[in-house]
Structures are given as C-alpha cells and as structure tokens.
Amino acid sequence: MGILEVRDVNKNFGGLKALNKVELDVEEGSVHAIIGPNGAGKSTFLNCLVGLLVPDSGEVNFNGQSLLGIKPHEINQAGVSRVFQTPEIFADLSLIDNVIIPTFAARDGAFSFSAWKRVDNDKEVRDKAEHMLEDIGLIEKRDVIAGSLSRGDKRRLELAMCLVQKPKLLLLDEPTAGMSRADTNNTIELLKSIGGRGITKVIIEHDMHVVFSLADKVSVMAQGTVIAEGTPEGIKGDPRVQEAYLGGAHL
Numbered sequence: 001m002g003i004l005e006v007r008d009v010n011k012n013f014g015g016l017k018a019l020n021k022v023e024l025d026v027e028e029g030s031v032h033a034i035i036g037p038n039g040a041g042k043s044t045f046l047n048c049l050v051g052l053l054v055p056d057s058g059e060v061n062f063n064g065q066s067l068l069g070i071k072p073h074e075i076n077q078a079g080v081s082r083v084f085q086t087p088e089i090f091a092d093l094s095l096i097d098n099v100i101i102p103t104f105a106a107r108d109g110a111f112s113f114s115a116w117k118r119v120d121n122d123k124e125v126r127d128k129a130e131h132m133l134e135d136i137g138l139i140e141k142r143d144v145i146a147g148s149l150s151r152g153d154k155r156r157l158e159l160a161m162c163l164v165q166k167p168k169l170l171l172l173d174e175p176t177a178g179m180s181r182a183d184t185n186n187t188i189e190l191l192k193s194i195g196g197r198g199i200t201k202v203i204i205e206h207d208m209h210v211v212f213s214l215a216d217k218v219s220v221m222a223q224g225t226v227i228a229e230g231t232p233e234g235i236k237g238d239p240r241v242q243e244a245y246l247g248g249a250h251l
C-alpha cells in the first residue's frame with residue numbers, strides 16, 4: 001500500500017522549473033531512495049513534503065491525508081519526520097535534554113523552554129528519552145554537551161530526536177554526507193536496525209554504497225522530473241540514468 005502518493009507536483013522558482021510533474025509512490029515499510037545529479041530538484045521535493053515549500057500545483061497524500069497547505073509542525077505531528085543534511089540539534093544542551101524536548105513535544109503537542117520545571121518531575125518523559133538514547137547507542141554520553149559530539153554521533157542524536165516522536169515516515173536528506181567510511185557504515189547499520197519498527201524511509205543520497213545497501217526502490221530525478229524508477233539493480237544499468245549522470249558516467 002502506498003503511504004506516500006505524489007501526483008503531478010510542480011514548483012517553479014521564477015522561470016526555473018525546479019519540479020516538473022513529479023510522480024512518486026512510496027510503499028509502507030519500504031526504504032525508498034531518491035537519487036539524481038546536483039540541481040535535480042531532490043531537496044526542493046523534500047521541502048515540499050515537509051511544508052517548508054508549497055508546490056505550485058499537484059497533490060501530496062500521506063496516509064490518506066493531503067499534506068498541501070498544512071504547516072510543517074502539523075505535518076510532523078501527522079507522522080512525518082525529517083533528518084537534515086546538517087544535524088539540527090541543540091548544541092549547548094546535553095544529549096538527554098536534546099531528546100527530552102521532542103519526547104515532550106510528541107506527547108504534549110509543543111515544547112516551550114518554560115516547561116523545563118515540569119520536565120524535571122516528569123518520569124515518563126525522562127524514561128522514554130533515556131530508552132531512546134540506549135536504543136541508538138548513546139546512553140553513555142547522556143550528559144555530554146551535544147555540540148562536542150563527532151559528526152556521526154550528532155547524526156545519531158538527531159535520529160534519536162526524530163525516532164522518539166514515533167514517525168510513520170522518516171525523510172533523510174543525505175544522512176551520510178561528510179562522514180568517514182566507518183561512520184557511513186555505522187549509519188547504514190543503524191538505519192537497517194530501525195527498519196523493523198515499521199518506519200517507512202525516504203532517503204536522498206549521493207553515495208551509491210548507501211543506496212545499494214539500504215534501498216528497496218530507487219527513483220532517479222533529473223531536471224525536476226522522475227526519469228526512472230526501479231530496484232537498485234534495475235536502475236544501475238538504465239541508460240537514461242547513466243545519461244543523467246553527466247553523459248554516460250557509470251554509477
């Protein structure tokens with residue numbers, strides 16, 4: 001069943017067609033990668049899914065509900081969570097506090113810093129946040145200040161902050177960008193390990209090692225349009241895809 005259905009989505013920036021009749025179906029529980037050369041429209045597309053941009057026309061349906069015209073935090077509450085290219089964490093706070101904030105927001109619909117006093121006495125929220133840090137392998141650093149973490153651990157922390165909200169759909173924008181090979185492989189294993197939680201994942205990724213390790217299905221974008229779709233093996237030899245990646249360079 002399609003948890004995310006995108007129909008004929010268009011987005012122009014002035015005279016530039018950043019998205020041109022984009023169609024996409026993401027199956028529930030799958031890992032769906034979106035690849036394509038620089039400037040293909042991948043980030044624009046992701047921004048349209050989370051409400052940071054509004055398409056000029058088209059339909060975006062998630063879990064049977066239209067996402068168009070809905071504010072980013074409402075889309076988040078509907079079960080769509082996004083991990084950014086640059087980890088969005090509270091650099092001056094400890095890891096546990098970083099996870100407490102979204103845990104609290106997921107339960108109560110919002111978090112304001114004046115809520116700290118209540119959080120202090122809120123065992124349920126603290127326990128949930130601690131379990132999340134355990135799950136993600138960061139519990140030993142619970143009191144470390146987040147800004148001092150390695151890039152890989154910051155990414156891990158951001159993932160924890162998303163997962164604690166129990167998303168149905170997780171959008172990952174180049175989850176391994178700028179990582180060492182070792183951190184990339186750790187992230188692949190981490191993303192595989194959260195596959196069993198019934199979370200559908202859409203991944204934008206340039207690193208084909210990541211795509212081939214994780215994806216069930218791949219959509220290839222070029223010049224704002226989905227030009228090919230299939231299994232990782234299927235799209236590998238597709239001449240349209242080779243062409244899109246700079247005139248026939250091999251994937």
Ligand SMILES: Nc1ncnc2c1ncn2[C@@H]1O[C@H](COP(=O)(O)OP(=O)(O)OP(=O)(O)O)[C@@H](O)[C@H]1O
Nearest residue numbers: 013016017018036037038039040041042043044045
């Ligand atoms: N806010 C904006 N205003 C004007 N043009 C934009 C804006 N955002 C993106 N674009 C243009 O839209 C096109 C698609 O950009 P987008 O960032 O979505 O591509 P991308 O596939 O994510 O690229 P990359 O892989 O390099 O991140 C590009 O030509 C880009 O310059």
